[in-house]
Amino acid sequence: MKFISWNVNGLRACLQKGFEEFFSAADADFFCLQETKLQEGQVDLALPGYEQFWCYAEKKGYSGTAIFAKEKPLSVTYGLGVEALDTEGRCITLEYPDFYLVNCYTPNAQDGLKRLDHRMAWDDAYRCHLMKLDKVKPVIACADYNVAHQEIDLKNPGPNRGNAGFSDEERAKFSMLLEAGFTDSFRYRYPDTVGAYSWWSYRFNARKNNAGWRIDYFLVSDRLKERIAETPIYHDVFGSDHCPVGLMIEV
Numbered sequence: 594m595k596f597i598s599w600n601v602n603g604l605r606a607c608l609q610k611g612f613e614e615f616f617s618a619a620d621a622d623f624f625c626l627q628e629t630k631l632q633e634g635q636v637d638l639a640l641p642g643y644e645q646f647w648c649y650a651e652k653k654g655y656s657g658t659a660i661f662a663k664e665k666p667l668s669v670t671y672g673l674g675v676e677a678l679d680t681e682g683r684c685i686t687l688e689y690p691d692f693y694l695v696n697c698y699t700p701n702a703q704d705g706l707k708r709l710d711h712r713m714a715w716d717d718a719y720r721c722h723l724m725k726l727d728k729v730k731p732v733i734a735c736a737d738y739n740v741a742h743q744e745i746d747l748k749n750p751g752p753n754r755g756n757a758g759f760s761d762e763e764r765a766k767f768s769m770l771l772e773a774g775f776t777d778s779f780r781y782r783y784p785d786t787v788g789a790y791s792w793w794s795y796r797f798n799a800r801k802n803n804a805g806w807r808i809d810y811f812l813v814s815d816r817l818k819e820r821i822a823e824t825p826i827y828h829d830v831f832g833s834d835h836c837p838v839g840l841m842i843e844v
Contacts, residue, residue: 594844595620598696598735598809599837600627600792604659605636610832616640621839622663627698627737629657629682648672650682657682660696664689673718678711684719686726692817692844693726697736702757709762712739716766723812724773731814733842734775737792737835738810742767742777745787746807758808776818778811778840779826789826792835800834811840820844 597619601607604626616624624643632649643661648671650656666687672679687694697719702712726732740763744750753759771777783789790805799805811824822841830836 594622594842596623596625596694596733596735596811596840596842597621597837598625598627598737598811598839600698600737600809600833600835602628602833602835603630604638605631607832608636608638611830612832615827615830615832615837616661619837619839623694624661625685625694625696625735626659626661627657627696629659630654631657646685646687648682648685651680655681656698658685658696658698660685660687660694662687662694666694673715673722675714675718678715678718683715684722686722689844692731692733693729695723695726695732695734695736697734697738699736699739701739702760702763704757706755706757706760706762709757709760713762713766716763716770720766720770720773723770723775727774727814731817731844732775732812733814733817733840733844734812735838735840736810736812737808738767739808740764740767741806741808742780745785746790748788748790748804748806758806770812774815775812776815776821778813778818778821778842779807779824779838781818781821782824790828791826791838795834809835809838811838813840813842817842817844 741747791809793800
């Protein structure tokens with residue numbers, strides 16, 4: 594099965610920059626979006642052959658997630674079941690006979706880590722959500738996790754140590770998530786690959802110079818890791834400050 598995940602940083606803008614062309618060419622079984630920045634009814638997206646699932650933030654033009662799936666799920670859940678965390682449209686869970694698919698847009702800790710407490714609460718609740726699902730059946734979880742886990746996952750680790758996305762606290766929570774029974778699919782396939790990034794600042798010609806961060810991941814339950822076939826990063830696909838990432842896996 595083929596899965597794609599993409600933080601589109603505003604779907605309406607991305608639609609003007611080749612989204613539908615990439616979507617059609619990718620022909621994924623599941624196509625997950627983060628940061629759609631939409632309210633219900635703001636786009637009419639015709640995707641023949643796909644079921645559409647949208648999770649909207651209460652705040653207009655902010656956050657938001659979506660999943661487009663070729664196969665109808667057994668059940669659909671929005672959010673994490675924590676009222677204080679579920680107003681920003683950040684999580685969708687689809688249940689299938691043999692696995693759960695979870696699409697998430699993790700909160701940014703923001704400059705000066707001013708939203709770090711909220712981020713830590715999210716990370717704990719999200720980890721508990723995946724662990725609960727994993728007790729029932731295997732999990733495939735994609736997200737803009739808003740963290741570069743190891744120094745290999747960003748171009749300039751030294752100057753960014755302690756900044757949002759590379760703070761000790763965020764990195765430790767991601768380690769806890771992996772230790773709870775989940776595998777970073779890209780690093781499983783490519784443990785030593787450098788320069789593999791999924792996000793670049795719009796400033797300083799960062800993308801041209803590949804001064805990026807790998808913050809978009811597919812995680813899988815540990816018992817699925819040997820079924821991972823490929824984990825592409827579509828660095829040549831534009832339309833957002835993130836590029837799409839993929840997972841090919843036998844489920």
